[in-house]
Amino acid sequence: MAPLDPTGLESVIDDIQDESNPQQGSSQMSYEEISNLTNAELGLGEHDEEAPGVAAEGLPHLPPQPLPIPTPKPPIPFPPIPVKKAVSGCYKGALGNFQVELRVDVDRGRTMKRISGDFYQTVGKTTTYFGSFTVDSLAITTSATKIVARGLGRFTFSAGAPVVQVTIPRVSAFLPQAPASLQFYTVTNTPGANYHCPFSTTRYRTVRIETDRVSDVTTPVFSSYNTGSLPSGGATRSISVVSAFGEAGIGMSPALGGVVNIAGAGAGAKWSNAELHASMQTQFSLWADVAQWCVWELVAQNHDMGSGLYGIMFDQQGKQRQGCAVFHAGIGGTSAEQLRLQLYTYVHELGHCFNLMHSWQKSYASPPKANRPDSLSWMNYPWYYPSGGASGFWNSFDFRFDDEELIHLRHGFRNDVIMGGNNFTVGASLGKEVMADAIEDESGLKFEISTHQKSFALGEPVMLQLALKANDMRGRRVHSWLHPNYGLVKVVVQKPSGEVKAYEPMIDHLVGERVAVLKPNEDIRDSAYIGYGKDGFYFDQPGQYRVRAAYAALDGSQVLSDLITIRVRYPVSAEEDRLAELFMGDDQGALLYLQGSDSEALRAGNEAFEEVLDRFNANPLATYVRMIKGVNLGRTFKTVGAGGQVAAAEGKPLGVREAKPQESIALLSNVTASTVLDPVTRDQALMTLSSVQKATGDDKGANATLSQLSLSLSSAAIRKP
Amino acid sequence: MPALVLMLMASGPAPASSGPAGAVRGPAGKSVAGTEKARAVMTLRVRLGEGFQNNTVSVRVDGKEVFSKSGVSTDWTISRADSVDVKTGAASVQLEVAIEGGPRVTRTIDPEQTPFVEVRLVNDDLQLLPMGEEPPML
Numbered sequence: 001m002a003p004l005d006p007t008g009l010e011s012v013i014d015d016i017q018d019e020s021n022p023q024q025g026s027s028q029m030s031y032e033e034i035s036n037l038t039n040a041e042l043g044l045g046e047h048d049e050e051a052p053g054v055a056a057e058g059l060p061h062l063p064p065q066p067l068p069i070p071t072p073k074p075p076i077p078f079p080p081i082p083v084k085k086a087v088s089g090c091y092k093g094a095l096g097n098f099q100v101e102l103r104v105d106v107d108r109g110r111t112m113k114r115i116s117g118d119f120y121q122t123v124g125k126t127t128t129y130f131g132s133f134t135v136d137s138l139a140i141t142t143s144a145t146k147i148v149a150r151g152l153g154r155f156t157f158s159a160g161a162p163v164v165q166v167t168i169p170r171v172s173a174f175l176p177q178a179p180a181s182l183q184f185y186t187v188t189n190t191p192g193a194n195y196h197c198p199f200s201t202t203r204y205r206t207v208r209i210e211t212d213r214v215s216d217v218t219t220p221v222f223s224s225y226n227t228g229s230l231p232s233g234g235a236t237r238s239i240s241v242v243s244a245f246g247e248a249g250i251g252m253s254p255a256l257g258g259v260v261n262i263a264g265a266g267a268g269a270k271w272s273n274a275e276l277h278a279s280m281q282t283q284f285s286l287w288a289d290v291a292q293w294c295v296w297e298l299v300a301q302n303h304d305m306g307s308g309l310y311g312i313m314f315d316q317q318g319k320q321r322q323g324c325a326v327f328h329a330g331i332g333g334t335s336a337e338q339l340r341l342q343l344y345t346y347v348h349e350l351g352h353c354f355n356l357m358h359s360w361q362k363s364y365a366s367p368p369k370a371n372r373p374d375s376l377s378w379m380n381y382p383w384y385y386p387s388g389g390a391s392g393f394w395n396s397f398d399f400r401f402d403d404e405e406l407i408h409l410r411h412g413f414r415n416d417v418i419m420g421g422n423n424f425t426v427g428a429s430l431g432k433e434v435m436a437d438a439i440e441d442e443s444g445l446k447f448e449i450s451t452h453q454k455s456f457a458l459g460e461p462v463m464l465q466l467a468l469k470a471n472d473m474r475g476r477r478v479h480s481w482l483h484p485n486y487g488l489v490k491v492v493v494q495k496p497s498g499e500v501k502a503y504e505p506m507i508d509h510l511v512g513e514r515v516a517v518l519k520p521n522e523d524i525r526d527s528a529y530i531g532y533g534k535d536g537f538y539f540d541q542p543g544q545y546r547v548r549a550a551y552a553a554l555d556g557s558q559v560l561s562d563l564i565t566i567r568v569r570y571p572v573s574a575e576e577d578r579l580a581e582l583f584m585g586d587d588q589g590a591l592l593y594l595q596g597s598d599s600e601a602l603r604a605g606n607e608a609f610e611e612v613l614d615r616f617n618a619n620p621l622a623t624y625v626r627m628i629k630g631v632n633l634g635r636t637f638k639t640v641g642a643g644g645q646v647a648a649a650e651g652k653p654l655g656v657r658e659a660k661p662q663e664s665i666a667l668l669s670n671v672t673a674s675t676v677l678d679p680v681t682r683d684q685a686l687m688t689l690s691s692v693q694k695a696t697g698d699d700k701g702a703n704a705t706l707s708q709l710s711l712s713l714s715s716a717a718i719r720k721p
Numbered sequence: 722m723p724a725l726v727l728m729l730m731a732s733g734p735a736p737a738s739s740g741p742a743g744a745v746r747g748p749a750g751k752s753v754a755g756t757e758k759a760r761a762v763m764t765l766r767v768r769l770g771e772g773f774q775n776n777t778v779s780v781r782v783d784g785k786e787v788f789s790k791s792g793v794s795t796d797w798t799i800s801r802a803d804s805v806d807v808k809t810g811a812a813s814v815q816l817e818v819a820i821e822g823g824p825r826v827t828r829t830i831d832p833e834q835t836p837f838v839e840v841r842l843v844n845d846d847l848q849l850l851p852m853g854e855e856p857p858m859l
Contacts, residue, residue: 305801310859313798330857345859352798361771364797383856425797 084170087147090204091180093197097122098130102182102197103204104166105249105410106140106149112403113138115149115166116411117182120439124557127440129291131157132413135164146170152187156413161185161192203251204410205417207293209241209350210255212283214300215262216269219332221299222342227399229336233376234398241297244347244378248401249410250354255286260298270302271325276314280323289319289563290437291420295353296323297346303327311345313352319420324349340394347378354417355424356405360384365425369404377402443557444472445518449491449549452678455567457576459583461592461624462531462539462566464491465680468551468559470518477554478518482526485509490550491530496543504534506593515554527680532589540584542570579621582608592624596632598639598657623676627685630667633660634692661696665689672708679710762810763832766855767818769802771795772842777821782807782814791821799858818847 088108116134135151150165161184169178177199184192228236284296307329359380360373385393415421470476491503571577587605639655668689694702780788788805819825826847835851
């Protein structure tokens with residue numbers, strides 16, 4: 001094999017100049033082109049049978065001779081066919097709603113002999129990440145015309161056809177790369193889905209990188225290092241951060257960087273991790289609170305921990321691993337040793353952003369891997385190298401990642417690698433995400449959720465406010481069934497333990513059409529009690545919860561809300577403790593969900609709430625009890641008698657509790673006068689109060705109540721109990 | 722219990738302080754000039770490195786507690802959990818590091834020769850690694 005092409009091409013292009021055939025020249029021709037040439041064009045000196053009598057070019061004219069008896073011509077010795085192009089790289093295909101990004105790693109330099117892929121799913125106008133697969137053990141068959149690679153895949157989802165086969169035609173070096181055929185099979189060899197995947201790039205993954213410099217950095221930002229400057233392992237070459245990852249098969253695409261001006265901080269300013277993270281959010285032009293193939297590297301002067309800290313991947317909160325920093329107080333300068341250290345540090349920190357751990361600490365990953373303390377890798381510490389320490393390391397280091405790290409970079413499951421994906425050290429997609437961010441959202445809609453307070457007492461009903469808006473200037477046709485009861489909005493809750501649960505309402509409601517055109521200056525709102533449902537209480541312990549919701553649009557798009565955080569406080573007094581107990585029984589949860597009930601089956605819950613009103617009437621939580629009692633008393637309540645029969649007496653069925661409007665009005669008036677409820681729930685309570693007042697003939701009171709509404713809610717959006 | 726936090730020094734051994742002979746005074750306040758050299762005050766840095774996961778850790782030097790903190794966890798990006806600097810003029814000290822409810826290790830340290838000690842918790846085993854200088858972190 002010829003040395004790697006410095007322009008980045010890794011195909012071997014043999015020089016097939018045939019010095020004995022000067023007419024052929026130095027350009028390469030395809031088999032087809034060559035076979036169409038005449039002998040004269042090939043300079044072989046024979047008569048051209050298609051033009052008898054015509055002298056071959058360059059040869060003396062011979063007198064006419066009888067035509068000889070035709071004999072088979074010897075095969076034309078055409079020049080060696082150029083070596084075929086390597087097939088490894090990234091291919092992209094689609095089938096139905098799914099798109100696949102396929103990575104084939106079978107024949108390019110330093111191949112890991114693997115195949116992997118990431119699936120995305122498009123529903124309506126939204127595209128979300130679906131899952132990944134990788135094939136660790138491949139059977140590769142190479143012929144003159146194609147490469148076939150086949151093996152059993154590992155998937156982040158349950159795959160029905162887990163056997164993966166990729167077939168790629170081999171083409172000559174100057175032809176465009178042929179598309180790959182990605183065929184899945186069941187374990188009994190029944191064909192599954194087949195994707196036609198045109199070639200995309202020789203890079204297995206591509207990341208945008210922005211490098212910013214802090215204004216007080218006194219030494220030049222690293223550019224490149226010639227590995228021949230000092231003793232090292234491997235080939236001499238000039239390496240930059242971009243080319244270091246390029247050698248690993250990862251394309252780093254530089255975005256325009258800038259200067260972070262900290263002149264106002266004074267001389268000798270040092271960075272804390274909190275400051276680094278805050279700066280990333282404001283300075284990193286590509287930053288977003290989503291998983292994306294974008295990374296920030298800050299070149300700074302010094303960290304709080306002093307010049308002994310050369311660099312740090314500081315982003316370990318929220319969507320982690322999106323940024324890192326290097327500190328020139330410890331590594332800056334222009335000597336060969338300093339440039340080598342800069343290259344090493346810059347790449348090492350970025351390696352952490354890709355979720356690579358130190359070589360001798362791989363066992364601390366989740367799931368754990370074997371430690372490799374003697375690895376000659378960017379991710380080792382030279383001074384910890386067991387064979388000779390730093391000098392032993394540098395003398396043997398070829399400025400590369402080791403094989404296991406290459407496999408992770410190229411073929412790791414997407415969320416284990418992508419910036420903002422799984423947390424640092426979490427390498428496997430073992431847990432469920434709180435609804436993955438959409439890759440693409442062209443729905444024209446924005447879905448927002450919020451709570452009216454940042455924290456809730458333990459047991460306090462968690463009310464979620466939901467709002468749908470259009471960000472398409474032309475408006476959007478939408479349905480207005482925002483409450484999760486109707487099945488068109490899904491709410492997912494991640495508990496403090498990390499467990500993720502989908503909120504399931506106690507009762508599913510099948511609803512008909514309720515469509516409106518939502519204009520850009522309008523919104524549809526609703527509120528939902530999500531504290532209790534089919535799985536019991538969802539906020540049943542103190543701690544931090546994360547909540548997200550998805551609205552199913554009319555075109556099938558899944559419009560995701562932002563992720564919000566809800567904190568549930570520990571009870572700090574005997575009263576809070578008792579109130580938590582009084583609110584957190586199953587009966588009470590059901591009563592809150594149903595907004596009150598006369599059911600004997602929920603007697604214990606009603607008694608608990610009576611105790612709340614008796615003993616803790618002034619506590620804000622009592623407002624919720626007054627609300628559900630007020631709503632319930634404002635309506636009649638039918639209780640079916642024994643045997644399921646409702647016996648009629650004097651024209652009225654047994655077990656009917658008539659509405660008690662005056663009690664209802666008193667309770668709801670108290671509720672709507674308080675400041676405990678969120679605005680949407682308060683407006684709903686006002687609507688209910690107004691209805692009860694109107695039913696008693698108090699139109700004036702009903703109108704006065706309606707005048708207190710705080711939001712312009714469409715009547716279609718108000719969920720009446 | 723809050724940690725006894727001292728200012729972190731720059732990496733590397735602190736230079737031995739030099740003072741005029743006789744600068745040290747005895748307990749009685751009498752000068753001991755002419756009989757002893759001034760003992761250099763060294764800074765011994767004890768760095769809690771890899772393996773800590775929400776542990777309660779205490780550090781004692783010559784029996785005196787210099788560090789005690791709960792919730793000690795390693796930042797895997799730099800293999801460091803926490804550190805404490807101890808000033809001492811002794812030729813050798815007894816360094817003890819203990820995990821509450823877990824292992825304990827004691828070692829004699831020469832602060833002048835090895836002013837830096839890395840502490841690692843590996844497979845429930847505490848390791849003390851004295852070094853001539855503090856290795857960088859990244």
